[in-house]
Amino acid sequence: MALNFFDPKTELTKDKNLREDDIKTLIDWVNKQAHLPKINEVQAILFLQSCNYRNEAAKSAIDSYFTVKTFCADLFGGRNPLQSPLRESLNVALFAFLPKKTPQGDTIIFMKLMDSNPDNYNFSVQLKHFDMVCMLGLHQEGVSNGHIIVLDMKEVVFGHLTKLGPLAMKKFLYYLQEAMPLRLKGLHYFNIVPFMDKILALMRPFMKKELLDMLYLHNTVDDLVKFVPRECLPLDYGGSVESTHVIHEKTKNKLRENCAFFDWEDKQVVDESQRAGKPKNVSDIFGVEGTFKKLELDIKKKMSLNLADVKCEYSKNPTLKQEDVKSLMEWVNKQPHLPKINELQAILFLQSCYNRNEAAKAAIDTFFTVKTLCSDLFGGRNPLTSPNKDTMNVSLMTPLPRETPEGHCIFLFKLIDTNPDKYIFGDQLRCFDMMIMRHLHQCGTSNGHLILFDMKGVVFGHVTKLGPLNMKKFLYYLQEAMPVRLKGLHFFNIVPFMDKILALMKPFMKKEMIDMLYLHNTVDDLVKQVPRDCLPQEYGGSAESMTILHEKMKRTLCENSAFFEWEDGQKVDESLRPGKPKNVGDYFGVEGTFKKLELD
Known part of the structure; x- marks a missing residue:
């Protein structure tokens, strides 16, 4: 029965980078290796082309190919x-x-x-x-x-x-x-x-x-x-x-x-007894099989949290003192109602509070308390299950890879699916927080943070989905608890009903946040304050396109479900809080007080 290979002459005709003398050289080399099987012109072409016509790379690939196939x-x-x-x-x-x-x-x-x-x-x-x-x-x-x-x-x-x-x-x-x-x-x-x-x-x-x-x-x-x-x-x-x-x-x-x-x-196998030098065996390539037993039994350990290196944080933040970090950790870990925190978390809160220990303590208590009490916004953070899985398709939420000259990290938000029926405000806030918290814990601190909102696909139907109670909860959390150094909140490509959105936001914004709120009609207005080269290609910047950024961020979130599971486990126990336990009403009032605002 014929083996029915492709025609090498056809390949040489259609591939101008493929040279007959390179093919012959490769075949001659392989056929001189005593341990390797003989190869034909078709095989030489496959390896040479797959290695981008690099002869030495093709030789290495051929040796690995037959060796692995023989051992395995x-x-x-x-x-x-x-x-x-x-x-x-x-x-x-x-x-x-x-x-x-x-x-x-x-x-x-x-x-x-x-x-x-x-x-x-x-x-x-x-x-x-x-x-x-x-x-x-x-x-x-x-x-x-x-x-x-x-x-x-x-x-x-x-x-x-x-x-x-x-x-x-x-x-x-x-x-x-x-x-x-x-x-x-x-x-x-x-x-x-x-x-x-x-x-x-x-x-x-x-x-x-x-x-x-x-x-x-x-x-x-x-x-x-x-x-x-x-x-x-x-x-x-x-x-x-x-x-x-x-x-x-x-x-x-x-x-x-x-x-x-x-x-x-x-039948195309290697003969290790004929290999020049020391013969290879399977453990030379893959290690001893027994070393995989722990991996097989403990898959979850491989899902490491991949947290930022605290040594790097001390290096890039000269005003950050290790004794202050230790003092903060000791205080938190003595509070019976709070979860234990690690050194990186202490650094994130201390740096975001400009190294003020008392402010960091208040932020940490508020952070864990709000996240526990507002489980509708901050709980259930598995990116691989609904509603989070569906929410990630509705909008792009991503840190941009390039910081500003001032060292500010940029977080970009933009609708990908403009159908308001698919927009759920609470779920969007959860995913937005997931994106930021993952970035902070794995990429570390920045000198400041800018949040950019591209309003291009927003229609009035989206406004009707904005609940004032969720708005109050998230803006309180952003201003009082989230370990970011917020330097600017920029809306661009603003819509005719922007005043309605601001009317919903402003009652819950402190003067400091209102002072860093900017509205831009176009991206050309935005780049007067945010460098264009930090932005995605669609805006004339040097970052990757939004399509690629969107897919990469979805992949990143999905790959870090262990991180979000760990986050979900960090809760307060109000029964152990010294003094009076807190409830959601202590922070946000009674939900019924929002009915008039929602209707008006």
């Missing part, structure tokens, strides 16, 4: 699709090269569970299945400008998570990043599940920064198609490609028809 027979050996366990595994999941490339010439590698029963899911066998689809596609269809992996999580349940082994994960992610002849351009998960953080906790220790930077999480297919053209997707997702069921059947048949290819692949 559990993942890469026994590739007969007509025999168990592969025969059954083909029915469990769809892995396919979609027929339509993106406008950039990237091939989409699509994944989806077809059988949602976790009892039928074998992680190692599915990794083998995925590699078989990829290697057959590469050898028969030839190279692409890039490859985008798209994973639909819709049918994934928690039972699948329990099947993911960290050693198999490490092996495959090493192979994907160091050996597989793909030009990976993106790794997109969509229809993400509430336990996505657990999956990422298992993956991230084995991912290089380059792979992490191309990882995207999308709640829905509508989020995905901002990055991957819908027309390239199957019919099920509104695309122009055949349905997933048709593609699945075609892919299974193609694998079954190419047993000879997989038999040929199985």
